[in-house]
Structures are given as C-alpha cells and as structure tokens.
Amino acid sequence: MTNEQRIRRIEKLETLISQGISAYPEKFTANYEPSEAARLEDGTTEVRVAGRIMSVRNFSKLSFITISNINGSLQLLLKREEVGDEAFEQFFEFVDIGDFIGANGRMYSTKTGEKTLRIESYVFLGKALRTLPEKWHGLSNVELRYRQRYLDLLMTTDTQRRLLSRSSMVRAIRRFFEDKGFLEVETPVLQHTSSGAIAEPFKTFHNALDTELNLRIAPETYLKRLIVGGFTKVFEFAKCFRNEGISPQHLQEFTMVEGYAAYWNYEDTMKLMREMLLNVLQQTFNTTTIMLQGQAIDFSLKWEVVSFRDLILKDTGIDIDLFPEVKDLYQETKRKNLHLEHPDIESLGRGNFIDLLYKRMCRPHLIKPTFLIQHPIDLSPLARANDKNPTITDRFQLVVNGAEIINAYSELVDPLEQRRRLQEQALLKSNGDLEAMEMDEDYLAAMEYGMPPISGWGFGIERLLMVLTDSDTIKDCVLFPLTKKL
Known part of the structure; x- marks a missing residue:
C-alpha cells in the first residue's frame, strides 16, 4: 500500500465528517447475516445486512458490491x-473496498442465478484507512500471514474454514463431556511447581509475594486435587505453556482439554475417547471419514492397539526390555546407526530417551487411528503401574497421521509410590534433564488424604485440529500464533 492511498482515504474520511455523515456510527441493526440472506426466497423484503466491502463492479447506472464476514458473503x-x-454519487465519492456498509432492500436472483440484495437504502458503517492486499493468496511470507492473521482471515478461504472448524470442535467437545456428566472447572495458570507433564516451563515473578512462579505446563495435579475434594467427573479447557523447541507439531502456548473420572481405568477412557472423537468428527465435519496424506481414513472402523515395546521392536529391531540402563540403550541405537537428533541426548533419562526413539523412528508411520499402550514406567511418572508387569503402565496414546492427539492413563493414586517416582524425576532434573518433573509436596499431601481409582486424559485442541484438517503446521490451527518481535 502506498502512503498516497492512505492519505486519499483520510481525505475522504474528513470530507464525510465535514458533510455531517458519521464515519464510525454507533450501531446498525441487521436482521440477517450475509450468508443467511443469500438463502432467502426472491422477493423477500425488508432485508437488512451489514458487512465489509470486498469487491465492487461498476457500470454506468449500477454497481454490484460484495460484502462479507467470517461466515460468508452476499452480493448487493x-x-x-x-x-x-x-x-448513488456519495457511494463512489466516499466508499472504498475494505469499508463497512449496512444496506436495506429486497432479494432477487440475477440472470446467472446469484442471490442478490437490491439496495433501497444504505448507511456508511466504517472507513478503512489501509487498502486490502491484492496478492495475499500467493503470499510466500508465512510469518507475515501469522503476524497479520486478521488479513489472512479476510483473504484466505482455507484459513477461515479451518479456524471456524476450531470453534465448532470446541463447542462439540464441551457439549459431549457435559452430556456425559462431567463438570467444567478452572485451575490456576500460575503455579509454584511445573508438575503434570514432562516439559520445561516458562518462569515468571510475582512481585507482591516476592516469589518465582511457573506458567502451568498442565492442569493435571490440580484437577486431581478436585477428585480428592469429592468431585467425580471433571474437565477443563486449560491454556498451557511449555518452553519447548519450535516444530510443526508444537506450540509453546496451547489449549489443552484435560479431564478425570473417579472409579474408571484407562480402558474406560479408551472407549470414551473413541466415542468423543467420532462425535466431534460428525458435529464438526458431518462425516467420520477424512483425507490424511491422500488416504481416506474412516474413523468409524476398528482402531489398532499396539504396545510401545512391540512398535519399537517392529520399526527398529530393538527390544527395549533388554536394556534397563539408558546408556546401554543409547549404545544399541548407535550400533544400529539410528540417528536421534537431540541437543542433550546423553543427559536424557531412560523414559525420555525411549520417547525420543519412538518419536523419531515409529510415530511418523502411524497414519490410521492407533492406540499405543503399555508405556515404560520411566516415561509415565503419574501413571499407574500395570498389576502384572510393574515396569509398564496402564496408559494409552491415540496416534493419528504421525501425531499424538490424546494421552490418557489409569492414574497413580498411591502417595508413597508417587513420592518415590517424583524423587527419581527430581534426580534426573538435577543431573541436567530439563524436561523431568519437579517434586510437588503440596500435591503429595493432597494424595495422602486418599484418592479413589481414577482415569484421566488430555489432548491439545490445536494438535487435534491439525490432524483432522491434515494441516502442514500447528500454527495454522491457532488464531494468533506467537511470532518473532519485529
């Protein structure tokens, strides 16, 4: 946009004001959305719509104008x-593409069959001082698309559809859990410890309390405190923060849905998550079949269930059960020429090393919905150990299109065992594993008041949307992703 164009628009604005026309009026009462009006019968009168002007086609005695909002458009x-x-003259003297108008009139169809509002009167509703971009659709500067998401939403149909799907998906998830008897709750974002997941936290400082705090990495331990307090079914849409590396599948600020059910185990949760996902697909996309990497995947078919050990053995030839020490497992991966890129690979504990091996060598090949079960206990500090094999946990992850979209397990409710595991995590953290968990004495105290059997789950809204829309990067699935400061 040139500065001359902006100056010209400001001049139009000043002329409007000088003639007593309100450039930014208080309100306009519409009785239809543009997309709703486009479905009305021809001859419908007293139709009032409002929107941003996206195009104007001028002829000698008439003009066709397209107005739109996030839900659709209408020709006037x-x-x-x-x-x-x-x-008629004022429109061409004062109005530009990008401005807002309100119009009243009656519906008809053009010779080409396009539903159109014949304007009987219109009002000016807002002046845009900058011109809309003409070449946005071919924009190769992805960072600019994220930085000016408002323009991306105006100009890119795929962005509109994807982020409208996000809102529909959130609504469907919330209604599903409420219909199943779960109560929505809220827990703290500012926390003294970074428990509930294996991740490095963002840190902040509370001036009044003169103490350092973490932005939560997960709501888990507070939701479990509610189970101690008598709640039996809870869930939360929780904004979480993890100071992790940037990748196409990770956001440092994201929305997690996490929930817990007293007296359940992880197999109960597997059934719930399958039912939820099928419901979300139907409510959001009106189908249970979606395209992933060129394949039509029907989620209503049976989902595969595979153990962590069997999956790694199949894809790498390594039996992780034969390597109880992380240093020996690391040497075996080098012997097999498996290149696992990680900046601090030698400081990882056994659980995080196995997780790295799985993420590099196995996960990208899982396209159809797959329940991954029987995770090593080293990788699951808050999960219940399996009764028959205490080296693994009663846990599952749902993997689709090479991404983990749901993590769930039967919870560890033994406070003494939980203390022992958190002590092991704290030792790993002191030895340089930044993603290991911290000791959380307040949570341990809550556990000692007694917990029933519990199963819980967590999943990220952005990750789920990324998978279901087959998006290239998770940043496409959040309205305003973090960008570098200019």
Missing part, C-alpha cells in the same frame, strides 16, 4: 434509479 445491487442520485 446498487442502482441509481432505486437509491437516488445523491446516495
């Missing part, structure tokens, strides 16, 4: 003989 017809000379 402005004719000199129907609105009068003054209103």
